[in-house]
Amino acid sequence: MVHIYVCIIKKSLHQNVLIMHIIGRKFLRSLLWILGLFVNPIIYLLNCRGKKTVPPITNPLLTISAAELAKRIRERKLKSEDVIKAYIERCKEVNPIINAVVEPRYDIALTEAKNIDQMIASGTHSIEQLEKIYPLLGIPITVKESIAVAGMSNEAGRFRSKRIPAVKDADCIAQVRAAGAIPLLVSNTPELCMCWETFNYVTGTTKNPYDTRKTVGGSSGGEAALISSGASLIGIGSDIAGSLRLPAMYTGIFGHKPTPYAVSTDGHKPYCTYEEWNEVFILGPMTRYAEDLPLILNVLKNPKGPNLQLEKKVPIEEIKFFFMEGDGSGATNEINSDMYDAIHRVIRYLENKQIKVQKANLKKLKYCFEVSVLNLLRLEGVETIFSKPGNPSEWRSVSKEFFKKIFGLSKSTFTCIAYGFLKKLSRLIPKSDYEKAIKINQELKTEFMDLLQDNGVCLYPTFIKNAPFHYDYISHLMDFTYLFMFNSLGLPATNCPVGIAMNGLPIGIQVVASPGCDHLLFSVAKELENAFGGWIPPS
Known part of the structure; x- marks a missing residue:
């Protein structure tokens, strides 16, 4: 199936693009539909019972x-220690239900909070200086386990026989610590972040x-x-294929994928040596x-990234709005x-606020x-389960790991192994096809930027539906x-929660x-x- 998938992608960018554009996509969707016939009943049977929600706050x-x-x-109306205690108690209350904590640092966090309270009480800095x-x-923060927090687990969901904690903070963690935030824990992620389901064998x-x-x-x-x-309260995640926005939509919170290069990625696993990774x-x-x-x-x-003008406040009436309900390609489901x-x-x-919203029509979409x-497959030098230590471009055998998986001897997840095969097959695609893809990608980006300019946004679905059963991603x-x-x-994109559906699960859209x-x-x-209530507590 993977080989056919790669071949169709390869052909679809050749001269006969219109025919392959239609036939190839329908073929792939048919394969996934057939796969769903076998997989979806199993998924339903595994998940149809045992519904729980977290207790009320x-x-x-x-x-x-x-x-x-x-x-x-800052104004001494609250103590950081009390805030940190409250969040630690809530973590202990809900984690047995949601299973999101990889490793806590509760005792250290409490000590850091007490030190902050003492520093504020000393009067060394004015309120303005503190701000x-x-x-x-004094604010608690949680961090995806793939992002290095000194002394904490940083294996990105990989199984290790020996614990090897992060030696130092990732760049962004050093920055939030310098701003006074207190890391509480590192949270769960699929192995090497390579799945739309947060699962690993650890x-x-x-x-x-x-x-x-x-x-x-x-x-x-997590x-x-x-x-x-x-x-x-606030967390730091990572995003290469919706990894930050999809979980945000499924759980009714805000998730923002910033402009490229806006945040340093040093200290993240997996890492990549490819110059265009960021x-x-x-x-x-x-x-x-x-x-x-x-x-x-x-x-x-x-500090070395693009100027984001985050202090700039733009009234909603001065923003141009566009919308799309999908890509219209036939590749994706509606x-x-x-x-x-x-x-x-x-x-x-x-429109009730007298703001015009136009439907966008982008030819290259x-x-x-x-x-x-x-564009994702062309990235070389990505750390994988096959990478040799210190050299992500040099791989050990993919087939060997596959056969270990068949006989239940592999400690790696299926998606990480499947990526190995997909990446190997992608190398059969001619360089000229990648160049065509890059060209079309740039043309589509130009279409978007010509449409939006510096004062426009586009409303776009985050996904085709809200949170499904576990492992439903396989057929999607x-x-x-x-x-x-x-x-x-x-392009920067933000998932925004806009209510709860009839099934009791959050709904969100991308902007x-x-x-x-x-x-x-x-x-x-x-x-x-303000309009739709934002985050609505699970209970």
Whole structure:
């Protein structure tokens, strides 16, 4: 199946592109449909019973935004120690249900909170100085385990016979610590972040706080589950194929994929030696409250990166709005009625405010599936389970690991092994086809940027439906184009929660802008939070 998949992608960018564009995609969708006939009944039987939700939040400290908490801590209206205690207690309460914590640092966090309270009480700095120097002073933060926190697990879900903690903080963690934030723990991720289901053989499966039978997505699923449960306030995830936005949508929180190069990726696993890695891969914030997005991104931003103008506030009436309901390619499934209704509820809300929302029609969008896949597959030097230590470009045998998996001897997940085969087969594709894909990708990016310019955003579905049963991603592999196309294009995108569907699960949409216009997305996120309630607690 993988070989056929690669061959079709290869042919679809040749001269006979229109025929292959239609036939190839229908063939792939048919294969996935047939696969679903066998897999979906098993998935349903495994997940149809045992629904649980996390208990209600009872401590009011857990329902205050990071911006407001930091203000109260600076003004000595609250103690950081009390805030950290409240979050530790909530983590201990919900983790047996959602299984999102890989390794805690609760005792150390409490000590750090006490030190902060003492520093504030000493009066060494004025309130204004504290706000300027330490914008996150005393605030708890959680971190995806693939991002290095000194002394903590940093294996990105890989099985190791011996614990080897991170030696030093990743660049972005050093920055949030310098701003006064206190890391509470590292959270679960699929092995090497290579799956849209947060599962590995070390920690197991992370579950959705709204319904434990349902997935949190991946790969930043541990962060999403904790934040949505009220066990974390702000978190740091990573995104290469929707890894940050999909879990945010499935759990009803905000997840922002910033402009490329805006946040340093040094200290993340997997890493990559390819010079254009940071065009498609980036770290970003996940929050319960829209006002916390610019607060945390302003701390996370790379001093050597692009100017994001996060302090710039743009009234919603001055932003141009466009929308699309999908790529129109025939490669992906259409959005379901819940997602369609979400998009159009937002449109109606804006139009009631006398804001025009135009339907966009981008000619090159129909190629986004093939182009996005090829743009990701062309990346060389990515750390995998096959990489030899210190040299990700040199691989050990893929077939050997496959046969170990068949006989139950492999400690790696199926998706990591499948990536090995897909990557090997992708090398059969001529260089000229990759060059064509890059060209079309740039043309599509230009179409987007010409449309949006520096004052426009596009409303776009985050995915075709809200959180399904665990492992349902298998029959929707092509549908993740809704997410990874914006990694391929290098456009910033934010998942914004816009309510709860009839099945009791959150619904969200993506808002997309031109590179460097992240501030527009934050203005829209705040507006939609005010209009539709933002994060709504699971209970």
